[in-house]
Amino acid sequence: GAVVSQHPSRVICKSGTSVKIECRSLDFQATTMFWYRQFPKQSLMLMATSNEGSKATYEQGVEKDKFLINHASLTLSTLTVTSAHPEDSSFYICSANGRGRGHTEAFFGQGTRLTVV
């Protein structure tokens, strides 16, 4: 089936720095990708919809200047956490809709664990 790869899987950064997370669809093209955030023992929260060639659509309460999303090609979306603070520490997950087993379904990356110190 389709594969979505995230990089890096883990990152530790200092407060005030920016961190970029990549999400790639390896064997299919994705005009739309989604970014989620998950805090410990909580469910996934949708942050934004990444649209190839246009601006991302952010969910209510998500700061677009804080979480920059770029979807420059049909196989790559990036999430940049700018001026990171300890409260941004979380598990970030991307997904893309691809063709699998005869139907379209959401394929998820393995996630990126961000720790801001």
Place this chain on the structure above:
Amino acid sequence: DAKTTQPPSMDCAEGRAANLPCNHSTISGNEYVYWYRQIHSQGPQYIIHGLKNNETNEMASLIITEDRKSSTLILPHATLRDTAVYYCIVRVGSTDKLIFGTGTRLQVFP
């Protein structure tokens, strides 16, 4: 998207069937029922989906009531590796975003 309600946790003995319920009483006629699961610290994994008919694949079976207000995911022979959080989601079409509820934490024990 319609809201779903799931029990927060369930236990199941290894080798037995695990039946995970989901209520979606406000589901619309064009909304599908999807099930995903998330094993600790990994991305969610697709399990199965359906509209109104019961569905079965190599992983599980999905039973949807006739009024479509609830469904049950069945893992026929649970293994320890099935321990995960299971999410029931309803949405319109296959390209829409997924809105995750709180899910059911299934613990399979030996």
